[in-house]
Amino acid sequence: MRDIFIDTTAELLTENPRTALVLADISAAAFAPAAARHPDRVLNVGIREQLMVGVAGGLALTGLRPIVHSYAPFLIERAYEQLKLDLDHQAATAVLVSVGASYDRAAAGRTHLSPADVSLIDTLHGWTVHVPGHPAEVPALLRDAVAGDGSAYLRLSVLRNDRPRGGDGSLAVVRNAGPGAPLLVAVGPALDAALAAVADLPVTVAYTHRPRPFDTAGLRARAGTEVILVEPYLAGTSSRVVSAALVDRPHRLLALGVGRADLRRYGSPEDHNRWHGLDSAGLRRSVDAFLAGALLAAGR
Amino acid sequence: MMMTTANGTMPPVPGPVAGPLEQLRAGREFGANVYSTIDVLWVLYHRVLRITPETVDDPERDRFLLSKGHAVAGYYAVLAAKGFLRAGWLDDQGGPASRLGDHPDRTLVPGVEIGSGSLGHGLGLGVGTALGLRAQGLLTPRVYVLLGDAELDEGSNHEAIAYAGATGLGSLTAVVVDNHSATHGWPGGAAARFTVNGWTASTVDGHDHDALHTALTGQHQDRPHVVVAVVRTEE
The missing domain is CATH 3.40.50.920 (Rossmann fold)
Incomplete structure (x- = not known):
């Protein structure tokens, strides 16, 4: 799912000059070609998750559509107050895309596990949460989320079903x-x-x-x-x-x-x-x- | 006019601000920190920022982000003196029908760029704002973020200071109102936290309008700039 996310995001950056990507080192190497093509819109702030979300809020305030990406515990749990204040309270929106899910990196231990991420997002108002079950579900979900104007959270995982299922998320x-x-x-x-x-x-x-x-x-x-x-x-x-x-x-x-x-x-x-x-x-x-x-x- | 507060006599409030501030005060006692910030706010809005009530949505406007949201009374008073707020809004601050809280909300007050209150959020938002303007080819607007020296205790500021310095974010100016209120202090001065990361810095008297103006317009184009506006400790 991460590979497809990276490819789709690179396409979105090229297709739409409003799209921006904010990273905190995670996946930065994979996005290096996109960063070389769009140095002003692919922004790696280093290992600084509070700043990553704050920057996304600032980008959104100027009219850009930020995609923000990291491991789920760092993106959602570490930077929760920035999600609440730098996005929601500013009436700014972004598309958050995590990897790691609940325990994709099980061998890394508790620090890299994030089973509570959807619950935390659920304390906020008006967010869309996508939990794709197959890599082939990712591009359409990401494109729809970026094309929209609300805040969305895409939760990517190494766990997957045998085959993709489309649809708009209705049961x-x-x-x-x-x-x-x-x-x-x-x-x-x-x-x-x-x-x-x-x-x-x-x-x-x-x-x-x-x-x-x-x-x-x-x-x-x-x-x-x-x-x-x-x-x-x-x-x-x-x-x-x-x-x-x-x-x-x-x-x-x-x-x-x-x-x-x-x-x-x-x-x-x-x-x-x-x-x-x-x-x-x-x-x-x-x-x-x-x-x-x-x-x-x-x-x- | 001289202001008398619980902490003693403060420098005079700039003339156009005094009326709105008194209306907002409505007989209450303001803390000294309200008065410590008014001069720099006034110099910014009167002499530096390219923003008017007519251009609050103009992409080319300068951005002013009040990160220390509790410095709100002087902010509202300056915005009112400059015509951003209707005078009637100054009555009943914090009341159930008021647009003016004890911390500002950008969705309720024209000209307010960010809602703030929880410390340590403005500089990150300011970095993102500066990057967003640059990415869209808007190279004229500057982004000013006002913080307090105690606010620098929040680690999020140091994420922003290090990154803005490392990437030479030249359209960003931080203004630190330094009343020496950080519990554990900043040995060597607040400016040192910025300059070690590649920022340029000016440390000036926080009530000296000409010195503030010079400092606030003294940035280089390729490095972020910090103005430390020093006021008395009791402010």
């Missing part, structure tokens, strides 16, 4: 178990494991790569009594949105995702998926426990 039914079936919503790269987990269960599976704004109309159209969220970042990040969308309906919600604890373990992203119960076996255990009563009661 897309991947597997339909019929009216009233439990609805599982998988976000981005969580889809394939979720599909495998419920392959032999009467569960409808829907996909989105755009958790914000969450497709609440699509959710209401498809949700029965049981709703399952599978998110590749902090568990429960979208619970409030689902609860608010279904406030007038009796429903049960199972919100799966990354746990809050620092596991103090290295390994691979796949290892962390397993440890957080986000591999297909772990998801199946959680879904079985959640649905046990419901499926029995419904005679399914």
Whole structure:
């Protein structure tokens, strides 16, 4: 996903003189050709994330459309007050693009993990969040985000589904178990494991790569009594949105995702998926426990 | 006119600013820090900045970013004296229907370039503003950012100081109002934090209008410039 992001961003810089890119050393070498072509609009401030976002705010105030890129923990967590004040409070907007996701760099340890990034962005107002599930989803999402005028966050990952799914981020039914079936919503790269987990269960599976704004109309159209969220970042990040969308309906919600604890373990992203119960076996255990009563009661 | 505050007698407020400031004060007691910043604000708006109420949206205007947002009373008064604000807005600062808070909001006040209050944000925004102007071929406007010496405690400033110096961001001028209020001080002076990073610097009496004017217009074209406006400690 990072390679496609770099290529697409280089194209955008050439196509539109309003586009600018702000870096804090991360990916700077990969962007060197773009920087040579557009020295005034590819700006690497060094290892200075507060300045990276502050500069983006200033660029936006002059009418440019900044793309801001780093590892997720440095882009979102370290520079959170700059996101809140140098962008939002100034009524300035930018497109943030992270790599690293929750634990892409698992072997690097806690400092490079960022399961809370989407939750933090969710404390802000009016942001669009894209969590692509495949590299081929990235160019259209990035181009749409840059062409828009609001703030957006693209969360890139090395984890991916087998194939890309297009769409505008509305809930897309991947597997339909019929009216009233439990609805599982998988976000981005969580889809394939979720599909495998419920392959032999009467569960409808829907996909989105755009958790914000969450497709609440699509959710209401498809949700029965049981709703399952599978998110590749902090568990429960979208619970409030689902609860608010279904406030007038009796429903049960199972919100799966990354746990809050620092596991103090290295390994691979796949290892962390397993440890957080986000591999297909772990998801199946959680879904079985959640649905046990419901499926029995419904005679399914 | 001489101003009397809880901290003693302050230098006179520039004539056109006195009326708006008194209207804004509305019988309240202003801290000395309000008066310590008025002279440099007045020199900027009266003699340096190329901005008028008619050009607040002109891409070619100079930008003034008030980073120490609590220095807002003098800012509002100077903006009012220069016609950016309607006089009626000066009543009821901070009230429920007021556009004028205890920190400024750029979306509520014409001519205010940034909303500030939390310290250490203006210089980064100013660096980005200067870079954005340059990227669009707008080479005439200058970007001025006003900070306090205690505000320099915030590490974000030093990210901006180092980067602006290293890249020779010549359209940027920082103004540090130095009332020696940084808790642990700046041994060797505030200007040294800038000059070591390649900035040019002028340290002047913060109430001397001619000295301020000379310093504020004394920048080189290829290096960022800092003006340290020294005022008395109790200010």
